[in-house]
Amino acid sequence: MGSIVIPHLQTAWHVDQAILSEEERLVVIRFGRDHDPDCIRQDELLYKIAERVKNFAVIYVCDLDRVPDFNQMYELYDPMTIMFFYRNKHMMCDFGTGNNNKLNWVLEDKQELIDIIETIYKGAKKGRGLVITRPGTDTKHCLPRRVITLAPTSVFTASLRPLRRSLDLIWQQ
Helix, strand or coil, X not given: CHHHHCCECCCHHHHHHHHHHCCCCEEEEEXXXXXXXXHHHHHHHHHHHHHHHCCCEEEEEEECCCCHHHCCCCCCCCCEEEEEEECCEEEEEECCCCCCXXXXXXXXXXXXXXXXXXXXXXXXXXXXXXXXXXXCCECCCCECCCCECCCCCCHHHHHHHXXXXXXXXXXXX
């Protein structure tokens, strides 16, 4: 039922317009094949949360067989992929899997997906292009349980700050 109710993007132009036209909300697009079991399960969950996230996110689905234009550009080789866009910008999201471009496994927990979408939205509103999660307890996908933080503008610089402070103290002595 979820796949039927969620708006479908039928062409590459529709995908572009969905990404370009939304100024205030996060655009969430599930790329996959509508008949795939993983897509069906994920679409059900997306349908169930759509009403709860409507103030800060809009959800679409796009069938890869009908719209193959983005397969190579976004490396859409998995059966089901969710990507996030904000103000015509692809939002990077680090779930600890090594792939920062997309979420490519089925989430079963509604609240977990809502938390992910909300956190990416908050990071996007703050101008962050990458949202990072802390390592959590879910070892299957290295995804935390409801513990998500936003990455500083420069993750590398931020991770070196404590080390630099320690070195500065040593040099001052």
